[in-house]
Amino acid sequence: GAGVSQTPSNKVTEKGKYVELRCDPISGHTALYWYRQSLGQGPEFLIYFQGTGAADDSGLPNDRFFAVRPEGSVSTLKIQRTERGDSAVYLCASSLQGGNPNEQFFGPGTRLTVL
């Protein structure tokens, strides 16, 4: 079956621009997570959705970052007024439910470069 997909695979933008990153989770997975992976680091949690609602957005670094999941499936991570420090690989993961011991399945990531 299809895994988690993310588009685009690469995004280059200029400082100050707005970007949207899309995640298509595994069909039937109610839990969805966004992570950010900076160069040489492990993934860092950004936000968790259970269904349509953001159950935990404590990892979003500031109010330039926002994510939605309006129909409980596809999610979009939105970054306003991008800065060079936002350059990273943005990973999406999904799981059957949020609770233990559900494994998180990761997408290939979107590499964002802010010039």
Add this chain to the structure above:
Amino acid sequence: GDSVTQMEGPVTLSEEAFLTINCTYTATGYPSLFWYVQYPGEGLQLLLKATKADDKGSNKGFEATYRKETTSFHLEKGSVQVSDSAVYFCALSRNSGGYQKVTFGTGTKLQVIP
């Protein structure tokens, strides 16, 4: 807060050598522990996991034992292959408000040469 510390890489080994990648953690409660692998150009994949103390996770010849007394989860493989070249991430998850919040280490790059 929760944290995971793993040995810095890169680790370069010859084929058929023994592999150890050290991982220690700090967490409240009783986390589950994981090793994820990221092959070049691919997404993160779960390699193995252990959910309680003294459990041993194993997969594809890799194994790791959950040691609560030393707060460690070291990854081992008796004989590595070129195809094992990848970045390995140690991680823990803990129930946080009804879901499993995952904390990752910084990753260890393994290069296996023929």
